Amino acid sequence: MKRDPNKLLIDNKLKQTRPRLLVLEQIIGRSAAVSQPELEKTLKQEVDRVTLYRTLTTFEEKGILHKIMGSDGKANYAMCDTKCTIDHHQDQHLHFSCSTCQKIYCLDIQIPNIAIPNHFNVDAMQVMATGTCETCSKKPK
Secondary structure, three states: OOOOHHHHHHHOOOOOOHHHHHHHHHHOOOOOOEEHHHHHHHHOOOOOHHHHHHHHHHHHHHOOEEEEEOOOOOEEEEEOOOOOOOOOOOOOEEEEEEOOOOOEEEEEEEOOOOOOOOOOOOOOOOEEEEEOOHHHHHOOO
16 A cells, blocks of 8 residues: 555654655655665756755654665665654665666565674664566566
């Protein structure tokens, strides 16, 4: 079920501004994460770079989006699970980077528990698999 941008903002006690709604509309329902440069290009007539950056940061802090760093160093964003909150992200899942189309997908595969040595505190963990996505692997070579 597609999530409602207005409800997401209300539930997270955020003002329903046009830039926030436009950003959410670009991300909700996508099968792949979207890069910040791609959002800038798509929304350049509506949202300036600084506002976009602040909006993405706010959404990440609120548990609406999570950031995935691509192998190219670009930040990519995808919707968080509905269980994510400002206090706790539930986005410890496998990310898949397609080497053909360069898209990054969130796969519903949980990262197994990894024993971290004492005195190390993990705030976030990212596991990235690389290969060919379903769409690209069906294309004739």
